[in-house]
Amino acid sequence: MLSRVADSLYWMSRNVERAENIARIVEVNQQLMLDVPSQQAVDLQRNWLPVIACLGEEPEIDGRPIKPDAGSVTEFLVFERGNPNSIVSCLCAARENARTVREQISAEMWEQINRTYLWCLGKSARQSFDRNQYEFFQRLKKSLQLFQGITETTMIHEDGWDFIQLGKYLERADKTSRLLDDEYHLLRRDKATANDHILQWLAVLRSCSARQTYQKIYATTVQPVKVAELLILHESFPRSVKFCAMHLDEALRRISGVPPGRFSNHAEKLSGRLVAELSFSSIDDLHNRGLHQAVDDLQVKFNAIGSAIFATYIYQAITPAAIIPEVQQVPQE
């Protein structure tokens, strides 16, 4: 597969996953605001600016800080083209990526991403957003989930699909760990009441679509350590860090054909180590190290895997050894 194509598939996937994550996070925070007693500006600032931080953004447009109220922040995260990581910007990028690889993806995938893009940039999305944000986010999430479902069921599961998995799981691991990281930040300097904390942690769970799962597994009140255990170490929950790391590692091994326990490039070495580390850690280990530090370390590791994938597959150095030998034709009798 062409390196440029692999790169586009990877970014298409990352951008779709990112848009969906932003939608979920913004929506959940909005719901949260309804639950928190209205304490005006200070609280608004407390709840909205970290959302931006968690999405890895500087809260400013053209160097000017944005107002920390709900309206300005959601606008910034959803529609602002000047914010490269707004939902609209992610959709534009994903659709542009898809457009460059249309011959690699299924026709249904292209139609779905194109339709979502046309909708989100058009008048009717704006109207829906102004009328009822809940409906807007529902529709947006469904459209993006539909895209992932279509990808799963209509695209051939070969290299291209694996690069899509890489993008998806790296992005997802990044968002889950950032959400946790952000909460720990907040907890440390926060003087909020215990009740507020529970609401915050509930919001984290809901941002990861993990509310029901949590209840099912633990059947207890929301406790930060258990939330962390679910979101970091659970191996079957699809938004947990470990789940992402395992699937990332599998995709890398499908691409190279190298079995687990060995590696043929730097990306595999790093991902293999990460999976091993997560497999042989308990939440107490992480807690003893300091959860905040542990989550920070995870982020650094995922970033390193991303860079290694780029160096291995996308922009490898050109050497004579890189030339693939041609298969000689066996002369027919």
Place this chain on the structure above:
Amino acid sequence: MPATAAKKNAAARKRRSPFGDYQPGGFFDEMFDRNRVVRPHYRKLLERMERLSPDALDQRRQMADTTFLNQGITFTVYSDSQGTERIFPFDLVPRIIPASEWEHIEAGLVQRITALNLFLHDLYHHQRILHDNVIPRAYIDGAKHFRREFIGFNVPRNIYIHICGTDLVRDDSGQYLVLEDNGRCPSGVSYVLENRQTLKRVFPSLFEAYGVRPVEGYPEDLLNLLRYIAPHGKPNPTVAVLTPGIFNSAYFEHSFLARQMGIEIVEGRDLIVENSHVYMRTTKGLQSVDVLYRRIDDDFLDPRVFREDSALGVPGIVEAYRAGNISLANSIGTGVADDKVMYYFVPRMIKYYLDQDPILPNVPTWLANEPDDLKYILDHLPELVVKAANESGGYGMLIGPHAAKSEIEKFRRLVKSDPRNYIAQPTLKLSRHPCFLDGRFEGRHVDLRPYILYGEKVTIIPGGLTRVALKKGSLVVNSSQGGGSKDTWVLEGND
């Protein structure tokens, strides 16, 4: 039913029919004859269309537009700073060509492409046609796209133009004429295939009423052709489409064709040349490439040989081409045949190489470089169409009868200062075809671009792209100038 009631009904139907007051209006109309009697091969179509109300037709039109938009069947408009993509307007009414008419067109096109390839081979080898003074040498010396450096170079299978998109028009007597040959990178074939898909979705029952020859075999024919020209007859060559990239107005088509053929689409930056071999950068390493269907003009192909400022090309690819390690379709140097001055000489080429008379005549043409012709051109500018010899896409063109005085004077100066690069033709009364516009049918001028593949044999897509000048009275059908398109049907029979 009493006779008067039946009459009344018929009258009411006629009033409601969106064709009610349609008039051919002094032009050759594809659907109706001079007396507004429907031509036999359009009869069934008319019957169906008359049964639909304008609202129902409008619904189908919207359905077609939505299909195009959702599938991203769009082109980019350069003048638009947003780089917006637009759908290529599609008209619901198909153009229908009966079998006997198509046979004539096909024979004419085969003859023409054969002569053009013989001409290019001659021009890049012994130049007999120049020695015999059939074409004055001065015209070749002054030809912008003649690649001197390839004289004596042998292209695979001696084919220069592999893919040709010849533009045909019909005059007011209905005679088919060749307007120009596009022997470099003709575009539009993806619309032929997509228009057919769309019309099948919108009017499924119409197809049942007619025997329409399918167009879907084109990508396979193209792939076979590309494999046929592989270097040294290599049996399983790696073939790819080379595109200037996503910002090119025809990117959709490049990607569409690659998808249909199941081959890679590459940009210049995906390719590198090592030891005169071309490779593409893949996730597994560098994979060798044998044949490129390149949708990049000669000028931008290799910054080391042609335009240095080209960021689209592949440094060293010409060297690999010369070494015979990569085949290109079309070959380098075909642009000389697209020169509108060379067009003038095509009937002579047919006579010279094939000893035949042209089956499809040229539009009468004057060469500004010939003193008598020049005088005629300058005396008759307000009636003529003047074209720059090496422009395309409807640019660099004067349509005398539609032009302002200042525009005519501008072309007078241009023609005088550079007569080699201008030709003139009479303003043709191009044929018209009914189009569904604003709830009713109106006649609009059309042309026809069949796509010709010259490989082991010559194959022509049945029909081609019918382009429509959607602006009232306009003669310019180019998509960049407000043109649209129609599905084009070649019938198995004659009605």
